Amino acid sequence: MRKFLAVVKREYVQRVRTKFFVVATVLGPLLMAGFTIVPGMMLGMKSGGPTRLAIVDQTGKMYERVAKELMSGKKTSEDNGDQAPDKPPAASNSKERVDQSGKLFRGSYLVEDVPLNSRAIDDVLKDLETRIQNRELDGYVVLPPNLLKEGKAEFRSRNTADLFTGNYVVGAISRAVRGQRLAEARIDEGSVEAASAPIDVKTTGVGGKESKGEVSFYLVFGVGFLIYMTVLLYGQFVLGAVIEEKETRIAEILFSSIRSFPLMMGKLVGVSLVALTQLGIWALAFLIFSAWAAGASSINLHIPAMMFVYFAVFFLMGFFIYATVYAVVGSMVTTTQEGGQLALPVVLMLVSGLYLSFNIIRSPNSSLAFWASMFPFFAPITMLVRIVTETPPLWQILLSLGIGFATIVGLVWLASRIYRVGMLMYGKKATIPEVWHWVRQS
Amino acid sequence: MEELKPTLVLDHVSKSFGDFTAVSDLSLQVRPSRVFGLIGPNGAGKTTTIRMIVNITAPDSGRVELFGQTMSTALQDRIGYLPEERGLYKRMKIGEQLRFFAELKSLRGAEAEKRIDAWLKKLDLFNWKEKRTKELSKGMQQKVQFITAVIHDPDLVILDEPFSGLDPVNVELMRDTILEQKAAGKTIILSTHQMEIAEKLCDDVCMINRSHKVLDGKLREIRRSFSRNAVALQFQGGDGLLNDPALVANIRQHGDDTEVLLVPGANPQELLRRLVAANVAVTKFELVEPSLHDIFIEKVREVA
Numbered sequence: 001m002r003k004f005l006a007v008v009k010r011e012y013v014q015r016v017r018t019k020f021f022v023v024a025t026v027l028g029p030l031l032m033a034g035f036t037i038v039p040g041m042m043l044g045m046k047s048g049g050p051t052r053l054a055i056v057d058q059t060g061k062m063y064e065r066v067a068k069e070l071m072s073g074k075k076t077s078e079d080n081g082d083q084a085p086d087k088p089p090a091a092s093n094s095k096e097r098v099d100q101s102g103k104l105f106r107g108s109y110l111v112e113d114v115p116l117n118s119r120a121i122d123d124v125l126k127d128l129e130t131r132i133q134n135r136e137l138d139g140y141v142v143l144p145p146n147l148l149k150e151g152k153a154e155f156r157s158r159n160t161a162d163l164f165t166g167n168y169v170v171g172a173i174s175r176a177v178r179g180q181r182l183a184e185a186r187i188d189e190g191s192v193e194a195a196s197a198p199i200d201v202k203t204t205g206v207g208g209k210e211s212k213g214e215v216s217f218y219l220v221f222g223v224g225f226l227i228y229m230t231v232l233l234y235g236q237f238v239l240g241a242v243i244e245e246k247e248t249r250i251a252e253i254l255f256s257s258i259r260s261f262p263l264m265m266g267k268l269v270g271v272s273l274v275a276l277t278q279l280g281i282w283a284l285a286f287l288i289f290s291a292w293a294a295g296a297s298s299i300n301l302h303i304p305a306m307m308f309v310y311f312a313v314f315f316l317m318g319f320f321i322y323a324t325v326y327a328v329v330g331s332m333v334t335t336t337q338e339g340g341q342l343a344l345p346v347v348l349m350l351v352s353g354l355y356l357s358f359n360i361i362r363s364p365n366s367s368l369a370f371w372a373s374m375f376p377f378f379a380p381i382t383m384l385v386r387i388v389t390e391t392p393p394l395w396q397i398l399l400s401l402g403i404g405f406a407t408i409v410g411l412v413w414l415a416s417r418i419y420r421v422g423m424l425m426y427g428k429k430a431t432i433p434e435v436w437h438w439v440r441q442s
Numbered sequence: 443m444e445e446l447k448p449t450l451v452l453d454h455v456s457k458s459f460g461d462f463t464a465v466s467d468l469s470l471q472v473r474p475s476r477v478f479g480l481i482g483p484n485g486a487g488k489t490t491t492i493r494m495i496v497n498i499t500a501p502d503s504g505r506v507e508l509f510g511q512t513m514s515t516a517l518q519d520r521i522g523y524l525p526e527e528r529g530l531y532k533r534m535k536i537g538e539q540l541r542f543f544a545e546l547k548s549l550r551g552a553e554a555e556k557r558i559d560a561w562l563k564k565l566d567l568f569n570w571k572e573k574r575t576k577e578l579s580k581g582m583q584q585k586v587q588f589i590t591a592v593i594h595d596p597d598l599v600i601l602d603e604p605f606s607g608l609d610p611v612n613v614e615l616m617r618d619t620i621l622e623q624k625a626a627g628k629t630i631i632l633s634t635h636q637m638e639i640a641e642k643l644c645d646d647v648c649m650i651n652r653s654h655k656v657l658d659g660k661l662r663e664i665r666r667s668f669s670r671n672a673v674a675l676q677f678q679g680g681d682g683l684l685n686d687p688a689l690v691a692n693i694r695q696h697g698d699d700t701e702v703l704l705v706p707g708a709n710p711q712e713l714l715r716r717l718v719a720a721n722v723a724v725t726k727f728e729l730v731e732p733s734l735h736d737i738f739i740e741k742v743r744e745v746a
Contacts, residue, residue, distance in 0.1 A: 256496040
């Protein structure tokens with residue numbers, strides 16, 4: 001056991017200390033932040049001063065309201081009506097991003113009243129066009145006399161591709177018009193707002209269990225994707241760790257000191273801890289970042305705590321199953337390049353698991369669903385889908401975990417056997433029959 | 443000394459890989475506090491034999507018994523092994539590396555640290571403790587590797603070609619270190635194809651060739667039994683003196699030396715007496731013991 005720990009420690013410390021690990025750990029969150037914040041910032045960022053808007057108010061009574069709304073800096077999306085309220089998290093992420101950038105130019109509007117003063121509207125507009133040409137103005141809004149009835153207004157700007165300003169102006173005008181309409185109908189604006197507060201519908205499954213809903217479902221795919229990415233990223237590490245002693249011929253000393261099973265297990269655990277360390281740091285960075293970006297209150301996902309436990313457990317199981325595949329492959333080959341090619345087909349099984357889960361969502365208690373969630377290479381995803389949709393009996397979940405665990409141990413055992421025999425026959429890559437022979441022989 | 447139990451016993455051990463027989467029906471005994479030479483040409487089966495001793499591979503048949511017990515993983519900690527194929531982690535520092543290998547032999551903590559420092563100092567490597575393997579010369583790496591074999595103070599030290607790649611100064615250092623280990627009561631198995639080295643260091647030898655044991659026993663006794671009653675001579679004059687078939691069987695010229703092979707049972711003193719009586723100026727008169735090399739060649743020919 002202590003020898004096993006010595007191997008774990010060596011694998012871990014040697015890798016965590018490398019420059020590569022430190023750089024990747026630091027760069028990861030930076031890149032992540034870069035890909036999420038920077039595009040939003042770029043879109044939202046306005047070089048130069050505030051947006052200068054002129055308002056031509058033909059109604060004679062709307063200027064105050066519109067100007068007020070424009071200066072208020074309220075979120076653009078609130079009243080647009082073009083944003084479905086039940087967008088999935090992916091979409092709402094981008095929504096957050098837009099809002100984020102919207103905040104950036106809160107209050108950065110300069111509004112100017114252009115009274116007609118009995119001039120012809122065309123003359124006034126011509127003046128405004130000239131001012132836009134001369135870059136004294138960024139755009140103007142025309143509020144026609146029948147605005148309240150017909151609800152049509154005009155917004156001209158130099159840059160029509162600037163969606164943010166466009167949306168923002170449209171939102172402000174809509175709110176102003178609604179307010180004015182309500183006022184004219186003698187309805188209290190406040191009570192309308194209260195009456196139209198969004199409704200929170202709680203979907204409840206049979207048996208009174210609160211449904212985990214869509215969010216959990218997306219998380220399942222998230223976990224699947226995470227396993228996939230992690231395995232692709234760190235499988236190479238496992239491969240490298242297993243091959244390292246082959247290249248340096250250290251194995252002979254190792255084998256004269258420790259049995260091959262704890263050795264292989266130690267390598268696997270050591271490298272996996274490296275992966276989990278890095279992922280942990282990234283997850284933490286991500287949480288801090290999203291809390292900062294969205295405000296802690298808005299990431300309330302309403303997921304039961306038990307769900308997170310399942311996510312964690314099945315993620316670990318998935319990761320270890322596929323990592324051991326890399327260990328088995330590593331024990332058969334002599335270079336990491338060869339190994340990567342050999343391991344890829346197996347890793348693609350994970351993707352098949354994702355495809356299967358589409359079927360399982362619809363019939364989570366079918367026999368296909370059952371067997372798919374027992375097959376260790378699919379289970380990390382398929383069992384999670386079942387848990388989220390219609391939680392299967394506990395014994396099934398435990399059985400699936402048991403099979404997964406047995407698979408991991410079995411694969412490590414297999415890897416250690418192949419490794420031990422293959423090691424002693426230095427050199428060439430083994431063929432499958434040879435490998436089979438080794439397994440039986442040693 | 444003789445009544446002590448052998449450290450290691452191989453009892454009719456065989457091992458083959460597919461069609462290839464690496465070791466065939468090998469039996470031998472290694473006695474404590476002695477240097478045991480496992481000698482034979484490359485490919486004779488030395489390394490396979492050693493691997494069975496250190497429990498890397500199991501024999502197909504036969505028994506390996508160490509310290510009076512059947513070989514098991516628990517006994518591995520009492521063996522130190524310097525394999526022929528050297529290997530150290532390239533990017534690890536020497537100190538860390540030794541600590542890791544010590545831990546694999548169940549030695550850890552302050553005691554490990556103390557011994558690592560002592561050994562590094564002894565082998566002139568202390569200044570390299572914080573350096574990485576790749577910064578060291580071949581010879582230095584070899585010495586580090588040797589430390590990994592003895593750091594845990596094993597009762598049995600197995601050294602596979604320990605001198606290859608060392609310069610003369612380090613060969614000397616290594617030899618002294620091995621003899622110190624022997625003096626400290628360790629049993630040492632020395633595997634080599636270099637007969638001259640085995641000749642100088644070993645108390646007992648086992649010769650193997652093509653997977654078969656050719657010969658084993660105490661080196662001194664082997665040499666005596668192979669003594670061909672030869673004398674190396676350097677002299678002037680005395681022409682025709684050696685042409686007596688009753689005394690001399692053969693004469694060979696080795697550079698300045700004349701090697702005289704006496705007939706079996708003849709007394710070398712008789713030759714010396716005749717030389718002196720004939721007033722020959724004798725500058726060298728030496729009874730020649732056969733070299734291991736010669737013995738080996740003779741035995742191999744005999745078997746073939």
